[in-house]
Amino acid sequence: xxxxxxxxxxxxxxxxxxxxxxxxxxxxxxxxxxxxxxxxxxxxxxxxxxxxxxxxxxxxxxxxxxxxxxxxxxxxxxxxxxxxxxxxxxxxxxxxxxxxxxxxxxxxxxxxxxxxxxxxxxxxxxxxxxxxxxxxxxxxxxxxxxxxxxxxxxxxxxxxxxxxxxxxxxxxxxxxxxxxxxxxxxxxxxxxxxxxxxxxxxxxxxxxxxxxxxxxxxxxxxxxxxxxxxxxxxxxxxxxxxxxxxxxxxxxxxxxxxxxxxxxxxxxxxxxxxxxxxxxxxxxxxxxxxxxxxxxxxxxxxxxxxxxxxxxxxxxxxxxxxxxxxxxxxxxxxxxxxxxxxxxxxxxxxxxxxxxxxxxxxxxxxxxxxxxxxxxxxxxxxxxxxxxxxxxxxxxxxxxxxxxxxxxxxxxxxxxxxxxxxxxxxxxxxxxxxxxxxxxxxxxxxxxxxxxxxxxxxxxxxxxxxxxxxxxxxxxxxxxxxxxxxxx
Amino acid sequence: xxxxxxxxxxxxxxxxxxxxxxxxxxxxxxxxxxxxxxxxxxxxxxxxxxxxxxxxxxxxxxxxxxxxxxxxxxxxxxxxxxxxxxxxxxxxxxxxxxxxxx
Numbered sequence: 001x002x003x004x005x006x007x008x009x010x011x012x013x014x015x016x017x018x019x020x021x022x023x024x025x026x027x028x029x030x031x032x033x034x035x036x037x038x039x040x041x042x043x044x045x046x047x048x049x050x051x052x053x054x055x056x057x058x059x060x061x062x063x064x065x066x067x068x069x070x071x072x073x074x075x076x077x078x079x080x081x082x083x084x085x086x087x088x089x090x091x092x093x094x095x096x097x098x099x100x101x102x103x104x105x106x107x108x109x110x111x112x113x114x115x116x117x118x119x120x121x122x123x124x125x126x127x128x129x130x131x132x133x134x135x136x137x138x139x140x141x142x143x144x145x146x147x148x149x150x151x152x153x154x155x156x157x158x159x160x161x162x163x164x165x166x167x168x169x170x171x172x173x174x175x176x177x178x179x180x181x182x183x184x185x186x187x188x189x190x191x192x193x194x195x196x197x198x199x200x201x202x203x204x205x206x207x208x209x210x211x212x213x214x215x216x217x218x219x220x221x222x223x224x225x226x227x228x229x230x231x232x233x234x235x236x237x238x239x240x241x242x243x244x245x246x247x248x249x250x251x252x253x254x255x256x257x258x259x260x261x262x263x264x265x266x267x268x269x270x271x272x273x274x275x276x277x278x279x280x281x282x283x284x285x286x287x288x289x290x291x292x293x294x295x296x297x298x299x300x301x302x303x304x305x306x307x308x309x310x311x312x313x314x315x316x317x318x319x320x321x322x323x324x325x326x327x328x329x330x331x332x333x334x335x336x337x338x339x340x341x342x343x344x345x346x347x348x349x350x351x352x353x354x355x356x357x358x359x360x361x362x363x364x365x366x367x368x369x370x371x372x373x374x375x376x377x378x379x380x381x382x383x384x385x386x387x388x389x390x391x392x393x394x395x396x397x398x399x400x401x402x403x404x405x406x407x408x409x410x411x412x413x414x415x416x417x418x419x420x421x422x423x424x425x426x427x428x429x430x431x432x433x434x435x436x437x438x439x440x441x442x443x444x445x446x447x448x449x450x451x452x453x454x455x456x457x458x459x460x461x462x463x464x465x466x467x468x469x470x471x472x473x474x475x476x477x478x479x480x481x482x483x484x485x486x487x488x
Numbered sequence: 489x490x491x492x493x494x495x496x497x498x499x500x501x502x503x504x505x506x507x508x509x510x511x512x513x514x515x516x517x518x519x520x521x522x523x524x525x526x527x528x529x530x531x532x533x534x535x536x537x538x539x540x541x542x543x544x545x546x547x548x549x550x551x552x553x554x555x556x557x558x559x560x561x562x563x564x565x566x567x568x569x570x571x572x573x574x575x576x577x578x579x580x581x582x583x584x585x586x587x588x589x590x
Contacts, residue, residue, distance in 0.1 A: 085565075101565040194545050208544045234553060238546040306528040317505060324506070326580055331571035338583040342506040355507055359498070359517060360524055362505040376531050378541030383534065385542060418523055434545030458547075 003027065004034075004488055005164045006481045010069050010221045013167065017066045017073075024057035024072030028116050031074040035118070035165045037487045041146055043138045044160035046079050048119035049086050056116045063114065069224050071114030076160045076169035079120040080127055081212065082201035083107050086117075090203045091135035092125045094323045094330045094349025104201020105236065106170060106212050106229045113228055121156030121169055125351045126320065127177055127205045129153050130420050131413065134353040139410065143185050143482045144448055148407040151181030157215050158185040164485045168216045168225050172202055174209045175308055176402075176427025179439035182215055183402035183451020186441040186480070188222045188468065189215045193459045194434030195240035197226075198233035206315035207238075209308075209431040218478055219440065219469040223247035226461065242459055250466035256290030258467060259395045265301035266400035266426055274445040279401045282442040282452045285474055286399070286467070296395065298387040301429055303380050308428040309421055310364045310377035317361025323349065385433045392457050397467055401426055402439040402451030426453065436461045440468045441477040449477075493522050 003013055003022055016022040032050060039045055053074060060072035077083060080090040082100035084107070089095040103111065110117070124134040132140040132155025140155045142148040143162035150159040154171025158181035161169050171178040173191035182189025190213045197212045204210060214225035230244040262283060267276055287293050325331035325345030332344030350358070364373040391398060403423060413420040430437040435455055442452035452471070456464040472478055498518045502509055509517060563576070572579040 099565075099569065101560075101562045101569070195547065208546075234551065237551050238544065238548060239551070240547065300534065303531055303534055306531045309524065310528055310531075321506075325571060327566075327578055328569040329571070335581065337581055339506075341581055343508045346506050347508045350507075356517065356520060356524075358505050358507065359501055359521060363493075363497075363501045363521065363525075366501065366504065372532070373528060375541055376534075376536060377528075378543055379536035379539040380531055380534055381542040382539050383536070385545070418527055421524075421527070432542075432545075 003030075005167045005217065006485055009218060010073065010167055010224050013073055014066055014069045014071070017071065024060040024116065025054065027072065028053055028057035028074050028118065031118060031166065034488050038163055038165060038484050041141065041484060042143060042159050042163050042165070043140045044121055044156040044163065044165060045076070045119045046089065046091060046122045046135070046137050046156065047087060049083075049117055052086060053116050053118045056111070060114045060116065065114070068113040070110065070228055072116060074116040074118040074166055075110065076119060076121045076157055076166045077107065077117050078154050078157050078169070078171045079123050080172060080203040081107060081170060082203070083117060088120065090126045091123045091137055092349065092351070092354070093136045094345070096330055098329050100201070102201065105198035105233045107201060109229055118166060121154070121160055123156055124153035125354050126203065126316070127153040127172055127174055128316070128353050128357050130176070130180055130423055132156060132181075133410065134351055136351055142407050142448070143484060145407070147409060148448065149184070149410055151184035151407065153177040154215065155181045158182050158187060158189065161185070161215050161217060162187050163482060164488065168214055168221060170212055170229070171215050172210055172212050173431065174205050175312060175431050176424045178213045178215060179402050179427050179437060179451065179453060180424065182439040183449065184407040186444070186449030186477070187215055187217055188219050188438065188440050189213065190222050190226060190438045190461065190464070191430065191436065192226060192230065192461055193240070193436040195238050196436070196459065196461070197229050198231070198236040198239050200233055200235035204319040206312040207319065208315060209312060219465060219472050220248060220251055222438070223251060223465045240459070245462055247461055247465055250462045251469040253466050254290065255286065255467055255470045258291045258397065260286060260291045260293045260467070261296040261391050261395035261398045262293060263298040263301065263391075263398060263400055264295050265298050270422065271401060271404045272406065274406060275401050275404065275450050278443045278445060278450040279452055282471065283399060286471060289470055289474060291467070294395070296391050298391065298429065300380060300383045300387050301425070304384055304429040304432060305421055305425050307377040307380040307384070308424070308432060309360065310373050311381065311432070313357040313361035314364045314374050315361070317358040317365070320354070320358055381432045384429050388429070388433045388435060396463055398455040400453055402453040403427070406445060406448045406450060430455055434458060436464055438464050438468055440472060443475070443477050444480065493518060493525060
């Protein structure tokens with residue numbers, strides 16, 4: 001492959017397509033070849049859309065218009081984002097063979113830009129999980145060490161990008177599902193502000209928390225992809241009408257004088273020494289670059305996990321009522337009565353983690369538990385938002401670790417939901433408050449990456465990118481490539 | 489302090505959620521949900537008197553479109569996704585039982 005995703009940015013590839021040094025069809029064929037060479041080890045893709053991808057590439061070549069930076073370049077779509085006529089299953093058996101009759105808004109935007117959708121990335125079933133192990137189809141591996149989990153729920157998206165299979169992928173983030181796998185695979189992952197990117201066509205998990213965002217190898221590529229997918233959409237009632245700035249605009253601007261807050265609570269509660277060390281070093285680097293760093297307090301951080309699991313599972317159990325075996329998806333074969341259709345279909349079609357969350361949500365919303373659980377959680381959400389608002393009165397950005405630990409071994413946490421849930425403690429508050437936040441690679445320990453999280457004010461993704469870019473350019477972490485890449 | 493969840497309660501919740509479990513699965517879910525609910529019980533430590541709950545962080549009230557019927561002309565594609573169809577309609581098992589059927 002003349003052009004590979006480790007050495008060439010989106011803009012490099014775009015230039016080659018413009019110059020005629022490369023065609024979209026050649027690039028797509030090479031990309032498919034590379035995926036086939038490595039995916040038996042990584043298992044990032046639930047399925048490839050070879051035929052339509054090659055057709056999309058041929059159309060881009062024929063049109064010959066590469067004025068959009070994404071035109072003709074293959075990407076991976078998380079398996080919970082609708083693509084018209086192409087299987088989209090949320091890694092669940094209940095949606096086996098399901099072909100949406102419409103494109104998600106992000107899908108349509110990318111197609112309009114001439115992007116090539118090469119396949120669907122594996123994920124935790126219905127995005128419920130943090131290791132991609134709850135997928136009904138396959139187990140994605142970490143790009144750096146195939147004995148470790150890739151994180152989740154957007155584990156396939158992150159591993160595909162980190163392994164150099166694609167230039168970029170889309171994921172979704174409800175409690176950390178873009179940032180945590182980005183951290184585990186040493187890449188850049190952005191969860192935009194709630195309302196920035198349309199959720200139309202994203203298979204809903206928790207509607208007040210879900211947000212689609214880009215996973216890329218570099219910060220600049222990430223900003224370019226967010227440019228392409230942002231903006232108001234009539235089809236999403238929570239979509240923001242705010243103008244979308246150019247997210248690359250502040251890249252390269254100095255961070256001198258930038259006011260950065262470091263919450264002391266993010267360095268407590270089960271944070272591993274290795275993660276703390278690397279993140280502290282990253283903060284030192286920012287200080288050296290002129291940022292003003294101050295320790296602050298987000299006092300309700302500890303209660304985020306409990307509040308999140310109640311709210312997420314309540315919204316999730318309501319959203320997943322639609323999978324009833326009637327209009328689409330799996331229907332139990334031998335059910336004779338309607339009630340039996342519902343129960344058998346859902347019991348056969350959903351995996352254990354999904355059932356667990358449906359049960360927790362249904363319980364939280366039930367008459368006896370509503371006040372102590374659902375309402376209480378929603379009140380704690382208010383307190384968490386107030387904590388952030390207070391800090392953002394005086395600071396531009398908040399910085400800390402993305403995850404308390406580094407990637408763990410396959411199956412280590414699957415049997416213990418409580419431990420797995422606590423792994424989301426540092427990403428969850430951002431979703432509860434609807435803030436934008438990004439994870440970037442902050443270095444390695446024992447060959448495995450560590451993520452740095454940067455949190456911004458609502459709709460200020462630009463400042464996050466500015467700091468992330470300055471940080472990235474000040475080190476060489478992103479230049480490391482996993483061993484799997486030597487197969488290309 | 490931790491609310492205790494009985495197996496009967498879990499069976500009731502499963503019924504509400506339209507899920508069926510074997511007896512062993514019910515035991516398993518009861519103990520796991522008990523553990524999660526105990527974790528969530530720590531919320532009681534937080535003083536939320538007078539705090540308004542937040543159910544959404546959207547800055548919009550709601551976007552309403554014009555009240556105009558739209559036809560997506562996708563009957564064929566939609567029916568193709570249905571598990572069972574007949575005469576251009578989605579077919580489902582009987583929900584009402586007449587005397588002769590019962």
